[in-house]
Amino acid sequence: MSYVRRKHFGAYLARLRREARKSQRQLADQLCALSGLSTLTRNEVSRWERGERVPDGWLLMIAQALGTPAGDLERAASYARGEPLPVEALSPAETLGQLLPPDDLLLPLESGGGQRIAMDSVTSLAGRVHGLRLADDVLAGGDLLAPAFRELSSAVRLYRESSHTEDVGRGLLIQIGELAQISGWIASDAGHHDRAEKAYRLGISAAREAGDRALVGHLAGSLAYQWSNIGREQEGVDLARAALDEAGPDAHPKARALFFDRIAWTHTRARESQPAMRALGEAHEALSVEASSDDAPQWSYWVSDEELSVMDARVYTELRRPLRAVPLLSSALAGYDATHAREVALYRSWLVVALADANEQEQAAQEARRVLAVDVASERTAERSRVMLRHLQTHADAPDVCSLLDEYGTWCSSK
Known part of the structure; x- marks a missing residue:
């Protein structure tokens, strides 16, 4: 059985317990009452939550005690045992676990016993x-x-x-x-x-x-x-x-x-x-x-509504719908805080692509020069500049674009 997967199950169980507003001792006492046994202790619940054991035989009663679907607990326990599960059968939290394979950084953080803070x-x-x-x-x-x-x-x-x-x-x-x-x-x-x-x-x-x-x-x-x-x-x-x-x-x-x-x-x-x-x-x-x-x-x-409109425009640009994108980007850039240099350059790079696709090559070249004049320590902005220039290569027959590419064409392949 995977120790890391058990740790995931333990963290999941601990979260369910806290959401039910129960301490480990209260959960243990309730499980004893449900089972008619008196041998389960807080220490055993703690072992489950630390990932030392999976509580096989207790899952239905745990689900009842915490008010959670038994099927969710059963699937989480199966995953902890190393049994593969189809993504469509998982809860949202379990789906994330499948999409993000476990590693040490996903293990529950454990607090120490040093200086007390408030x-x-x-x-x-x-x-x-x-x-x-x-x-x-x-x-x-x-x-x-x-x-x-x-x-x-x-x-x-x-x-x-x-x-x-x-x-x-x-x-x-x-x-x-x-x-x-x-x-x-x-x-x-x-x-x-x-x-x-x-x-x-x-x-x-x-x-x-x-x-x-x-x-x-x-x-x-x-x-x-x-x-x-x-x-x-x-x-x-x-x-x-x-x-x-x-x-x-x-x-x-x-x-x-x-x-x-x-x-x-x-x-x-x-x-x-x-x-x-x-x-x-x-x-x-x-x-x-x-x-x-x-x-x-x-x-x-x-x-905000304004930021959602920028995403609208980026999507329209990528989907080659420039007549929708250009007005939105132009409006956003007209009112955008100039101190946000990286965002302005990024949004303008999408405007360049949209303008080129709308056969406004002269304006596209002008806007591209404004993008390339921005000097920020952002690889995302640098990559967008490369994407922008590569896109303009398909419009190299326009004189303004041709001049721009003569000056900056080497950026297309730079990294």
């Missing part, structure tokens, strides 16, 4: 995490990579080497998850895709342990977005949809809009136009639901 440490960490997000708005991945991963290592070390209450521990895990997401995003922007994936996986582990399903979805969706951009398009589609399912229907509308937008992008990259268009509509519909902004996750601060 909730003010969580508040301080949350401020630094959001500060890093805001920095990412105006700086690029290459500028932020080192400080982001220093913060992530420091946060994990704080959790593991300190002692704290359960509430403080959960708060730390949530901030580790959020920090892992922005660190992964920064690493992906810098072209460090393996490092980004490891950060996302660590964040998923922390968010699962904290029971924050929306954050699990945010992290998984971020990884799906990366996969779709590096040649793993169908896996990206599957993971983006699993991320939405994991977050559940009660996730804040801004979060659900973001998840639908990622689904739209992954379908676009997979050249599946109809599902992509449906997902765009579902994103706008989700954001139209009235809800207090105070209840929205802090990581969704940037989600």
Whole structure:
């Protein structure tokens, strides 16, 4: 039996227990009452949650005690025993487990017994995490990579080497998850895709342990977005949809809009136009639901109608519908904060492609020069510049495009 899979089952069982608001001792006592036995102790429940054993023979009673479907527990236990399961038979959480093969970074984090910390440490960490997000708005991945991963290592070390209450521990895990997401995003922007994936996986582990399903979805969706951009398009589609399912229907509308937008992008990259268009509509519909902004996750601060329109335009451009894309991108760029140089360059690169496809080659060449004049430490922006120039090669008969390619043509093959 796979030890790592048992650890996954243990983490899953621990999350179900916490959601049922039971301690390990309370669960053990209830299982004794249900079975008529008095031999089960808190220590045995702890062994299950640490992955030392799978509770064969207790699964139906555990399901009854925790108010969870017995079939879900049975499937999770089968997976822990090493038995393969079809993805369509799994719950959203189990689907994520199949799409993200287990490794050490997905194991539950375990806190240590060092200096005791209080909730003010969580508040301080949350401020630094959001500060890093805001920095990412105006700086690029290459500028932020080192400080982001220093913060992530420091946060994990704080959790593991300190002692704290359960509430403080959960708060730390949530901030580790959020920090892992922005660190992964920064690493992906810098072209460090393996490092980004490891950060996302660590964040998923922390968010699962904290029971924050929306954050699990945010992290998984971020990884799906990366996969779709590096040649793993169908896996990206599957993971983006699993991320939405994991977050559940009660996730804040801004979060659900973001998840639908990622689904739209992954379908676009997979050249599946109809599902992509449906997902765009579902994103706008989700954001139209009235809800207090105070209840929205802090990581969704940037989600707005304007940002959804940018994704609409990117999808239209990729699907070769330039007459829809050009007005949306032109409008977005006209009002976009000029300090967000990387985003402006990225969005303008899609405008270049859309203009070229709309037979506006002169304007496309002008906009392309503005993209190429931006100097940011972003591999994502550099790759978009290469994509843009390669696309313009099909319009090289236009004098302005020809002149541009004479000047920058070597970028098409540079890496």
